[in-house]
Amino acid sequence: MSDADYIDHYGDGRWYDAEYVHMRGDIDYYVGIAASSPGPLLELAAGTGRLAIPMAQAGAEVVGVDCAPAMVEEAERKRAALPFGDRDRLTFLEGDMRSLRLHRKFSRVVLAFNTLMHMTEDADLVATLATVRAHLGADGLFCFDLHTPYPSLPKRDPNGRYDPQQMFDPRTGARIVVTENSDYDPRTQINTMRFFYQEVTKDDRPVGRERFTELRLRVIFPRELDHYLDAAGFEIVGDFDDFSETLPFSGRGGRRVVHARVKAAGAAIAAAAARCDGDRGSQRSIAPSTSGGADA
Known part of the structure; x- marks a missing residue:
């Protein structure tokens, strides 16, 4: 390997797209999730828009976030070439999913194509799940997939x-x-x-x-993932071996496809906290807002 030159896997959006041009097995699945979403959708680690663009073309409002500048740049280039209606429903932002706070809620949060597996440290995985929870609205779904150990x-x-x-x-x-x-x-x-x-x-x-x-x-083992989701305040409501959602998760299919939502008690607490924040806000004197957008 000393005779080979290193390149950044996420340092060139066009190269990335060329390498993964055949990666299409999950597109229809996530487009279906977007088409049935009652509200806006957030995709974390959106890359060059491989999924975010067709999800927006299906009629959903989509915000795609990625931490790699080259990926966001290519995604934005492709967004600019879309027809006005699709382009208007789609936003790309640069940000770190461990600390991102957009200060808005989404009906669906998507982490596709093994994204959680990039969280190699426990604290990073915990922080990412906290980001997902912070952005899920009432009755929102967290939809993701990842490899299972083989x-x-x-x-x-x-x-x-x-x-x-x-x-x-x-x-x-x-x-x-x-x-x-x-x-x-x-x-x-x-x-x-x-x-x-x-x-x-x-x-x-x-x-x-x-x-x-x-x-x-x-490599995230099934019961390990269950523990992290539970500790983060999620409950699994759909667990499958593949994108067809015809087979319940067995651990033998090579992939795990999950739908999770915030536990009912956690959702009630979050709603109460939001109401309290609203009540406090109504008692404040009017002043210019100091809140920003994404915490990149």
Whole structure:
């Protein structure tokens, strides 16, 4: 790997889109969630708008937030090219989902495509769930999906190369062969994934230096996730093996698709607190607001 050049996985929105152009299996699912949402939808880790744009095109008001400037820039470029109606329903913001506070409520909060697995520290996972709860309105749903642990993970050779795929450079059109490997630490539950990119000729001869990127993802076991959700004040109301929602979650399907809501007691407390804040606000003298938007 010393002969490969490092690149930021989220440092180029167009490259990211080219790499994940075939990632479409969840789009219809989240579009359905957006279309049935009675109010606005918040997507955390929205990236370049892979889901946020079609959700807005389905008629929902969507706010997409991502911490990577390059991803937000590409998302905004694509938003600007949409017809006026779709563009008007869609907002992209740069912000950290661990600390984000938009000071408004949403009917749905979405974390798609293994987003929770990026929270490798306990405090980060707790903070992210607190952000979700802070933005869910009455009867709101927290909708997310993530990989479930698979038995072969600890057995992979961290120096091997697996799952060869191909992509095309979004600027030059050159063909890129993509391989990956991973190194799982069972003590920390962190799976360090490396993706390697090698430009090749039509007859598969390498061109130039190989590049690589690295992701650290937390493997979250089912009962562990249940505990974190419960501690954050959520209850699971839908738990499935895949996006068809036909099979209840078994832990054997490779993916977990979850709907959760704030527990009834927690929702009542939050509503009472909001009413108290409103009462206090009505007693204050009129003054310019000092509240901002997103806490990025």
